Each structure stands twice: as structure tokens, then as C-alpha cells.
């Protein structure tokens with residue numbers, strides 16, 4: 631660690647292994663003492679060193695002197711008619727990001743942001759239209775979880791999705807540490823099946839993630855030709871569909887996991903029967919499931935939402951050809967919490 635002991639460190643910026651290393655290398659504690667701190671913090675969500683009962687007092691005093699636990703405030707909570715809550719977090723530098731709590735039968739999903747804004751520039755996404763401000767730190771992602779816990783009472787968060795503002799694979803190192811904190815047995819202990827990272831398709835990072843991150847993968851495809859995908863998602867100019875498919879096949883081979891393909895229907899743009907046929911051709915032999923979404927318009931956007939009947943026809947074509955396909959209801963549309971509707975706020979706005 632590149633610090634002196636006079637500098638205090640935010641333990642929420644460290645993985646469980648990182649906390650243990652800090653406690654042994656910098657505080658001179660025996661191995662595994664730091665792991666107990668990680669379990670108190672991440673598994674039991676105890677944010678007061680004095681309440682970490684099985685740590686001896688001198689160790690707790692050392693922790694107070696040389697480390698701290700940051701926090702994040704929820705500035706605003708907007709409740710949707712369908713039970714979804716949009717959360718506005720105020721960051722230390724004045725910027726804001728949004729997140730979403732989505733209740734379901736026997737589950738409560740927290741949607742976490744990974745960047746303030748996003749550089750990917752997808753044409754159907756409000757965040758993308760505003761550009762990138764900065765990456766979030768590990769502790770800022772961890773604190774979205776802690777802040778959400780404080781407003782939900784006893785209800786556990788069962789699933790975590792990195793689908794808020796930002797492209798997670800463009801903030802790779804911090805997101806990798808966050809995923810480790812969330813899935814490590816000395817961290818929050820979530821199964822990788824309950825943690826999903828959603829990407830616009832940065833092919834080489836998908837390949838890297840396959841060997842390094844214990845999380846499920848969702849990919850926003852949204853188009854079946856490079857011509858259209860170039861227009862909708864600029865990332866396609868760098869990593870065209872064939873390159874993306876190559877990365878997804880490698881990911882599935884290496885991890886043994888199934889990938890989720892997100893396909894958002896936009897009226898008259900990508901919702902024809904021909905699109906469905908091309909989609910099946912692309913996904914043939916890829917271990918995947920397909921989520922069909924309906925576009926959520928926002929002021930000034932160029933696309934329209936198709937009617938639900940079109941979505942069901944599109945889905946049925948895929949189902950008839952044995953593709954596991956679901957039409958997903960967008961949750962929280964009335965409070966602009968649905969896919970593509972989140973925004974990031976700059977401190978100067």
C-alpha cells in the first residue's frame with residue numbers, strides 16, 4: 631500500500647482480502663484479524679468499530695486512528711406506483727448518481743451506478759446523452775448499498791445489478807473490487823448468480839472479466855446489423871457485432887455460465903420479424919436467455935415505444951425456435967427509474 635500510517639484509509643474502498651492485508655501489513659495484526667473486520671463490515675453491515683465485539687480494544691482503537699468508514703446520503707427518494715423506488719445519491723464532490731430499488735416476489739433488487747454519466751453515448755439512453763463526468767470509486771458503489779439498506783428496514787437486498795448510470799466495464803478496476811466485496815464469503819457473500827453486470831459490449835473487457843469476475847453477465851445488443859447498431863450504440867464501431875459474439879462465446883466457454891441478451895424494441899427501428907430472424911441467427915448455439923424490453927422514451931429522444939402486441943409477436947417467434955425469451959416489464963416508468971431513464975447530475979448543474 632502506497633501510504634504512510636498517518637493517512638487514514640476508507641475501509642469501504644478495500645476488498646475483504648485488502649482489509650486483512652491492511653491490518654497485518656500496516657497495523658501489525660495477526661493474519662485473519664482483518665478478515666473479522668471485513669465480516670463485521672460487509673456481512674453484518676456494522677459501521678461502528680466499537681460494535682465489532684470480538685475485536686480487542688487496542689485493535690479497535692488502532693482502526694479508529696488509522697481508518698474510517700465513509701457514507702453516502704440519499705438526497706431524494708421517488709416512489710413509483712408499482713413499488714419501485716428511485717434513489718438520488720449525493721456524492722462527496724457534489725455530483726449525484728441515481729439508483730433503483732426494485733421489489734418482486736421474494737426478491738428485492740438494487741440497481742447500482744458505476745460512473746457519474748457515461749461516455750458510451752447510446753442514442754436511446756438519457757445518461758448517454760449527457761456524457762461522462764467521472765468514474766465512481768469502490769467506496770461510492772459500496773455506499774449505494776449501505777445507504778439503500780438504511781431505508782428498507784429489515785427487508786434484505788437479494789439481488790444486485792450494475793445497471794445504473796455508467797458502463798461498468800469502463801471502470802473495470804473499481805467494479806472488479808466491488809464485485810469481489812459483494813460476492814466474497816468474507817464480504818457480503820452473494821452468489822454470483824445474484825449479481826449481474828450489464829455492459830454495452832466492450833468485447834476485450836468481457837473476455838477479461840470471464841477469468842477475473844464472479845458475476846453474471848448481461849449484454850445490451852438492441853440491433854442485429856452493424857449498420858443499425860453503429861447508429862444506436864457507438865461502441866459497435868469499435869467492437870462490431872461479430873467481435874462481440876466472439877467475446878460472448880469465449881465468456882460462456884470459459885465460465886460455463888449463460889449470458890443474458892438485452893434487446894430493447896424501438897418502434898419501426900429494430901422490431902420487425904426480419905430483426906427477430908437475424909437475432910436468432912446471431913444467437914444460435916450461444917448459451918443465452920433473451921430479455922425483450924420496450925423502449926422508455928424521455929424528452930427529446932428520437933425513438934418511440936412499440937405497442938405490447940408487437941413485443942409478444944417478436945417474443946413468440948423466438949420461443950417457437952427454442953430460445954428462452956421473456957418480455958420484461960419496465961418498472962418505475964412514472965418516476966423515470968426505468969432502463970435508459972436514469973441520469974447523472976454534475977456538481978455544476
Ligand code: SF4
Pocket residue numbers: 748749750751752755756757758759794795796797829830970
Ligand atoms: S445504455 Fe448504459 S452504456 Fe449506453 S449510454 Fe446508457 S449508461 Fe452508458
